[in-house]
Amino acid sequence: MKITKIEPIVVGAPTPGTGQLSNKNYIFVRVHTDEGLTGLGEASLGGYTSTIIALLEDLSQLLIGEDPTRIEYLSQVMQRQKFWRGGVVKGSAVAGIELACWDILGKTLNVPVHRLFGGPYRSKIRVYVNGWSGGATDPAVVLDKLEEAIAAGYHAFKFSISHPSWPLYDPAVTRTIVKVAETIRTRIGDDDLLMFDGHGRYDSESAIAIGRALEPYCLYFFEEPVSQVDESAMARVADRLNMPIAAGERLESKWEYRRLLESGAVRIVQPDLAHCNGFLEAYKTSVLADSFSAFIAPHGPMSPVLTVISAHLDAVAPNFLIQERLFLNDWRNRIIKKPLEVKDGFITLPDQPGWGIELDEELCAAHPKIQITIPRLFREDGAVSDW
Numbered sequence: 001m002k003i004t005k006i007e008p009i010v011v012g013a014p015t016p017g018t019g020q021l022s023n024k025n026y027i028f029v030r031v032h033t034d035e036g037l038t039g040l041g042e043a044s045l046g047g048y049t050s051t052i053i054a055l056l057e058d059l060s061q062l063l064i065g066e067d068p069t070r071i072e073y074l075s076q077v078m079q080r081q082k083f084w085r086g087g088v089v090k091g092s093a094v095a096g097i098e099l100a101c102w103d104i105l106g107k108t109l110n111v112p113v114h115r116l117f118g119g120p121y122r123s124k125i126r127v128y129v130n131g132w133s134g135g136a137t138d139p140a141v142v143l144d145k146l147e148e149a150i151a152a153g154y155h156a157f158k159f160s161i162s163h164p165s166w167p168l169y170d171p172a173v174t175r176t177i178v179k180v181a182e183t184i185r186t187r188i189g190d191d192d193l194l195m196f197d198g199h200g201r202y203d204s205e206s207a208i209a210i211g212r213a214l215e216p217y218c219l220y221f222f223e224e225p226v227s228q229v230d231e232s233a234m235a236r237v238a239d240r241l242n243m244p245i246a247a248g249e250r251l252e253s254k255w256e257y258r259r260l261l262e263s264g265a266v267r268i269v270q271p272d273l274a275h276c277n278g279f280l281e282a283y284k285t286s287v288l289a290d291s292f293s294a295f296i297a298p299h300g301p302m303s304p305v306l307t308v309i310s311a312h313l314d315a316v317a318p319n320f321l322i323q324e325r326l327f328l329n330d331w332r333n334r335i336i337k338k339p340l341e342v343k344d345g346f347i348t349l350p351d352q353p354g355w356g357i358e359l360d361e362e363l364c365a366a367h368p369k370i371q372i373t374i375p376r377l378f379r380e381d382g383a384v385s386d387w
Contacts, residue, residue: 001108003068005032006060006097008043008053009359012370013303013332021135021162022374022387025049026303026335028359029056029096031068031104039068039103040355042274042309043096044302047372048089055093058082068101069108075280091252091277098278099309099355106354113312113355117283120315124346125323128156128193130301132327135162137176139183146187149327153342156193156220156322157184164377164385168205174213181217190218193322197223200250201377201386204233211241220322221246221268221297227386229256234265244268248285249299252276257285261292268321272299274306279313286317295321304328304336308350308357315349323347335363 009028015021027049029041043052059078066074078094079085106113114120132149136142149157159180165173177196184194196219198207207225214222221244226233228247238245246268248257252275260266269289271282286296296317298310307325314320325342333339336357340347350356377385 001037001067001069002034003031003063003066004034006030006056006063007032008056009364010049010053010369011303011335011364012367014370015131016134016330021131022046023370023372024302025369025372026305027052027096028303028305028364029100031097031100033068033104037104037107039100039107040305040357040359041096041099041101041103041278042303042306043092044274044306045089045092047374048092049369049372051089052093052096055086055090056096059093059097063097069105071098071101071105072280074098074101075278079277085253088250088252088275092275095274095276095278098280099273102279103354110353112351112353113279114315114349117316120349121318122315122320122349124349125311125314126156126345127154127323127325127342127347128158128195129154129327130158130197130324132157133159133180137161137180139179142180142183143187146184148329150188152327152329153344155189155191155345156195157188158195158197158223158324159184160197160199162199162375162377162387164379165202165206166379167203169209170206174210177210178213181214185217193220194218195220195223198225199386200224200227202226204236207237208240211237211243215242219243223247223270224249228260231259231263231265234260235263238265238267246270246297249275252281254281254284254288257288261289261294266294268295268297270297270299270324273310273313274302275299279309282313283317286313286319290317290319295319297321298323300324301326304333304340305355305357305359307340307347308336308355311347311349312355331363331367335360
């Protein structure tokens, strides 16, 4: 079997909300073979649609005529034989192709991908919902949107506040964050999970102040309290707070995760299988984290395709914690022919060959590529703030 074509499929997926969430293009990757078998991957990366498509074309020059089932070999070729690793941008293009190759291998052997990694360790996948609030901060709006998420079957909820923050300590921003946390916690049960995502926008002193203010609300974890490439700052936050720290969605290699783990900065790593060079690198990262008695909670705020792919890793990793899923209560959930259902906080483990899913081609064609808009935050003095 030989690779004959690498095809990008772009689907425009506007994100509802208050303008504090980014719009998305789903970038699917279909690898074609000379035997008519195809595989599906995802390489979605907000704001870089054209770049990913160009990278897929560049990488295809290395792959046409190769055996798609030699996955480790092909992954090394893509990562190393154009000299520049390329970070998470190139890592996303590599991931889209690598994931499609796993789909092909599973179909060739007539088994789900998780069977290729020793079979499932668990029978269903615990999930949490992100993006459900649409960026709202008004308590009444937060509660209305929370009811929708609860009705959709979720028992774990993550929120973020897209407000620029002054360095060292911003009491106004902290009060806003705490008010939203209080609003959520008063509605959900004591056994339900609550998480806060800092999006890496705070310095360590601000993150410590925010974390301490949130301690009464029993956070399951505090995600990206500071930039995840500043391991010492994150370790300082982790040492001063009584809650687990999570990070890693913007990293692309096991070496980067190793630095977070060695510094004691995190208890939870969050590889994104569409960004970190694919399934194998995420699997290796899960093993690495396990050796530090740490957990994995894969990042996954994109399409249901990525959710299903991530579920195969979640199934086989003993140190899996919980899977992120974007709140999709519209046509986006039907982009795969058998839409995902959340039941009492879990999704069912796929059991068909490969990833076990098919795209709804007509639905994809009905939603062409869009112009991506990502919120831009500035402080009152005009200084740039992380979104």
